[in-house]
Amino acid sequence: MTPLALTSFTATSAIGRGLDATYASLRALRSALAPCAFETVDLGTCIGEVAGVDAVALPPGLEEFECRNNRLAWLGLTQDDFAAAVEACAARHGRARIGVFLGTSTSGILETELAYRRRDPASGALPAGFRYRGAHNTFSLAAFVQRALRLSGPAVVISSACSSSAKAFASAQRAIEAGVIEAAVVGGVDSLCLTTLYGFHSLQLVSARPCRPFDVSRDGISIGEAAAFALLERRPASLEGDAVLLVGAGESSDAYHMSAPPPDGRGARAAMLRALAAADLVSEDIEYINFHGTGTPSNDEAEGRAVASVLGSEVPGSSTKGATGHTLGAAGALEAVICALALRYGLMPGGVNTTEVDRALPVSYLRENCRRPLSAVMSNSFGFGGSNCSLIFARADRSR
Amino acid sequence: MSTLAAYVDGVGFLGPGVGDWPAAAGILTGAASWESGPTVLPLPQCLPSTERRRTGPLVRLTLAVGLEATTRAGADPATLPAIFTSSGGDGENCHEICQALAAPGRQLSPTRFHNSVHNAAAGYWGIATGATPASNALCAHDGSFGAGLLEALCELAVERVRVLLIAYDASYPEPLHSVRPIPGSLGVALVLAPERSAQSVAKLEAAGSDAPADQMADAALEALRVSIPAARSLPLLAQLARRTSGRVVIDYLDGVRLAVQVNPCH
Numbered sequence: 001m002t003p004l005a006l007t008s009f010t011a012t013s014a015i016g017r018g019l020d021a022t023y024a025s026l027r028a029l030r031s032a033l034a035p036c037a038f039e040t041v042d043l044g045t046c047i048g049e050v051a052g053v054d055a056v057a058l059p060p061g062l063e064e065f066e067c068r069n070n071r072l073a074w075l076g077l078t079q080d081d082f083a084a085a086v087e088a089c090a091a092r093h094g095r096a097r098i099g100v101f102l103g104t105s106t107s108g109i110l111e112t113e114l115a116y117r118r119r120d121p122a123s124g125a126l127p128a129g130f131r132y133r134g135a136h137n138t139f140s141l142a143a144f145v146q147r148a149l150r151l152s153g154p155a156v157v158i159s160s161a162c163s164s165s166a167k168a169f170a171s172a173q174r175a176i177e178a179g180v181i182e183a184a185v186v187g188g189v190d191s192l193c194l195t196t197l198y199g200f201h202s203l204q205l206v207s208a209r210p211c212r213p214f215d216v217s218r219d220g221i222s223i224g225e226a227a228a229f230a231l232l233e234r235r236p237a238s239l240e241g242d243a244v245l246l247v248g249a250g251e252s253s254d255a256y257h258m259s260a261p262p263p264d265g266r267g268a269r270a271a272m273l274r275a276l277a278a279a280d281l282v283s284e285d286i287e288y289i290n291f292h293g294t295g296t297p298s299n300d301e302a303e304g305r306a307v308a309s310v311l312g313s314e315v316p317g318s319s320t321k322g323a324t325g326h327t328l329g330a331a332g333a334l335e336a337v338i339c340a341l342a343l344r345y346g347l348m349p350g351g352v353n354t355t356e357v358d359r360a361l362p363v364s365y366l367r368e369n370c371r372r373p374l375s376a377v378m379s380n381s382f383g384f385g386g387s388n389c390s391l392i393f394a395r396a397d398r399s400r
Numbered sequence: 401m402s403t404l405a406a407y408v409d410g411v412g413f414l415g416p417g418v419g420d421w422p423a424a425a426g427i428l429t430g431a432a433s434w435e436s437g438p439t440v441l442p443l444p445q446c447l448p449s450t451e452r453r454r455t456g457p458l459v460r461l462t463l464a465v466g467l468e469a470t471t472r473a474g475a476d477p478a479t480l481p482a483i484f485t486s487s488g489g490d491g492e493n494c495h496e497i498c499q500a501l502a503a504p505g506r507q508l509s510p511t512r513f514h515n516s517v518h519n520a521a522a523g524y525w526g527i528a529t530g531a532t533p534a535s536n537a538l539c540a541h542d543g544s545f546g547a548g549l550l551e552a553l554c555e556l557a558v559e560r561v562r563v564l565l566i567a568y569d570a571s572y573p574e575p576l577h578s579v580r581p582i583p584g585s586l587g588v589a590l591v592l593a594p595e596r597s598a599q600s601v602a603k604l605e606a607a608g609s610d611a612p613a614d615q616m617a618d619a620a621l622e623a624l625r626v627s628i629p630a631a632r633s634l635p636l637l638a639q640l641a642r643r644t645s646g647r648v649v650i651d652y653l654d655g656v657r658l659a660v661q662v663n664p665c666h
Binding site: 001096105109112113116117119124125126130132133136137138139142143152153154155156157158159160161167170171174175177178179180181194195198199200201202203204251252253254255256257258259267270383384385386387 | 401402404454478487488489494497498499501502506507508509510512513514515516517518519520522523524526527529530531532533534535536537538539540541543544547550551553554555557558559574575576578579580608652653655656
């Protein structure tokens, strides 16, 4: 594929609002996972909650989109001058030539969960003022972001569970390559809700402690929330050396099970191989891998095997979900931004919370930060339904 | 927006009172009259019995239209990248989860939870057919068919492979039905190819348009078009059914619709 530039990017998660706070937390090996006190949830689990989301005011005129997910989206969009970068891009290409490709798994479902507690006792009706289109519907996120950024090109939500926002990069890349658009706002936003907290609990996939990816005693995920965005454009004629490019994307399906990967990780392997082929790179070119690394016994085992079979056992890797929690539909975009920071600063972030790496997993798992100039890195995202996506990012000054 | 071209190699259709694509084509050409009725969903024999028990109506709907389209196209479903697009996914399942979460104890069924993901139909499609290429799961509210068609055309243009597009929607039960009144289930599937083959029935050339979307001349079909998001495909399907050349505009977003030139291959 033709590499595309991330001309602006930003992330907001439990470890910080914007890039500086995110990078500072990564440098400090800080985990933001804390005992769950969200809403009325009574589960013994830890979560990565973004502070202050409900205090965020949406831009005037966009009240129809009020919900936690869109408030988190707006909090994310207002960091790192991201909206200004989109505005400059719109001035170059026109508002209709910029697409919006965003991932979310649960959109504003929290509003519906709360509304179901307030149904009319006689008729069963939802409370007056319930907004399906602006809050509940999966597309609400892209509709809101498109309106908030005053764009008028194609817009879509990709909702493939925990691979959603990684796949948003792949879809946007195709639309640019096909000539449909010149640039795209890509990313993901997922926010805390009862469906995912109680749902993952019902599947016995949630840890009672902060999650410990790749640890010998890992016992489940910690759920988080995040908003992460990137502005994808054709590579400009001149680009700073530390600019970050999307150079490869690979997708596959497991065709195996709705909520578990095949133990040999063959679907993950196929996605990574396709990403390498798209990037025209070989496995030795990948210097760091940001694992999907959810912290469940079977997910990490399947991913470890898949990574070892494609990249070998020596490439350093970590999961940043010990710091941020598993941000589900936003994880792909959040970890893409973390990869972009890794490339910019030459920092491979250590995986926090993990104290004893599982020796049965054939990978080189980083528990401490490691500084080294990086030129190409990979990020994995895998979701329910067997939906897999691997992305490869590289520095613009990478020499081959 | 550049023009994107594709050949239609196979169509699948299931909707209220309409059992397959030939039946739909007869109605869309005016050769037969349409009487709305239940959307009859066949049991998916291709799923293992353990999985079959867990499948909801939407999985049956998408398997039926996807297999009809791939059969007509002479394509092995296991080999095709697939794009699934739906406004609301499984509304019944969503209702049950919200109801459980509002009840004391908040007991959620694990199967309900993993079926709640928007890509559930895509996941079961893979399990049923063994398809391991990329699958996608999209949503653009009422414009979901347009979004799916655009994604399919981009994937085909870039990857130069045949792709399968499946657009589908179903009703919510109350109380969600009152705020999102989708009256019934409807699924449409298209196998799209980059090159003409013996199976090709028409060539599509699509471009962005700000013209209003075409409406159906028949009032009942027009009501269907606007009430079920996947039925926004009807003007395109009608043009395919007529087997004549013509240009249709289908809905996507306000100001971003798709103008599709349809030219039959035979």
